[in-house]
Amino acid sequence: MAKIEDMPDVSLRLLEIFAAMMRCSTTVETAEFLGVSQPAVSAGLRQLENQLGITLFERTGRRLQPTAEARDLFEEIRPLFGLLRSFSTRARDMRSGRVGRLRVIATPPLGYSVGPKALRAFLADRPNVTVSYDVRRLSNVLEAIETGQADVGLILNAEKLETVNSEIVQRSQMVVLLPEDDPLAEQSTIAAEDLKGRQIVGIDQASQLGRLVAKGFALGSAPYEPQIEVRYCQTAAALVADGMGLTVVDPYSAQPYLQRGLVARPFMPACEIRASVLTRKGVPHSSTLLGFMEAIRAHINA
Structure with missing residues (x-):
């Protein structure tokens, strides 16, 4: 086992320069991001490489490309900077005299639907939070x-998560969002094969929901060939509302458009999605967090 005196004496400042360089493309961009000079960035990277005895970046044209060793080390220290940002935020809150603070992060479907409603109810009797x-x-x-x-996350998920605590608060399924005067709107459900030859606004298949929809079409033995592909379900719903065809999205993203000439019908074969609340493993829940989680449960099932 290596002795403590044999360990490289790496400062947080050097790690900060390294982390910023991993996110930027050049030392100039890194310097601008950190608010220091470009020579200071270059010197810091050289010092870190000397202390570690590892080449972290290789020059390719005007850019520095991280080595495989740099990528591995970056994954090791990534949580550290999240903790430091969390520490700074909490210290700032104490200094300003705030009684409590809740940090919420959500994916768009719940972040623009259930989240705001639950938050309004949660804050109604908590003026100091x-x-x-x-x-x-x-x-x-x-x-x-x-x-x-963040203290709590709100997501739609179709896959198992291992790195966080996950509580399912509602199970639902993907729906077809289409104009109310479309002939398919008369059906109680809409199958993948019913959508052959239709103009479809699809969800990016690099996302979980996009993969879920594509799998549904495959199980329904129907081609999935969206003419338009977008990143978010909300974007797809907005395009359909503007006359761009139809789409298969989650019911939370579809809800705001149901009073605007559109209807939603269950997509078949059923593509289940789970609305989940995420929290960090190994960290006790504060009373503030528990109160918000209760508000989410109440409003998502209302």
């Missing part, structure tokens, strides 16, 4: 919960 509320992609939500940057 302040809230940070953010809507991001699923990968960002998971990272924020894992590293402690």
Whole structure:
């Protein structure tokens, strides 16, 4: 086992430069991000490489490309900066005299539907609680919960999660959102094969919900060939509302458009989705967090 005196004496400042360089493309961009000079960034990277005895970046043209070793080390220290941001946020809240603070992060379907309703009810009798509320992609939500940057996450998920606590608060299924005067709107359910030859607004198949829809079409032995593909279900719903065809989305994203000339019908074969509340493993729930989670349960089933 290596002795403590043999360990490299790496400062947080050098790690901060390294982490910023991993997110940026050049030392100039890194310097602008950190608010330091470009030579300071270059010197810091050289110092870190000397201390570790590892090459972290290789120059390719005007850019520095991280080595495989750099990528591995970055994954090791990524949670550290989440913890430091969390520490700074809590210290700022104490300094300003705030009694309580809740940090919420959600993916768009719940972040723009159930989340705001639950938050309004939650804050009604908690005037001294302040809230940070953010809507991001699923990968960002998971990272924020894992590293402690957020207290609670709200997501739609079709796959098992191992790195966070996950509580399912409602099970639902994907729906077809289409104009109310469309002949298919007369059906109680709409099968994948019913959509052959129709103009479909699809969800990015790099996302969980996009993969789920594509799998549904495959199980229904129907081709899935969206003419338009978007990242978020809300975007797909907005395009359908503007006369761009039909789409298969989650019911939360469809809900705001049901009073605007559109209807939703269950998509078959059924594609189950789970509305879940995420919290960090190994961290006790505060009374503030428990209160918000109770508000989510109440409003998602209302």
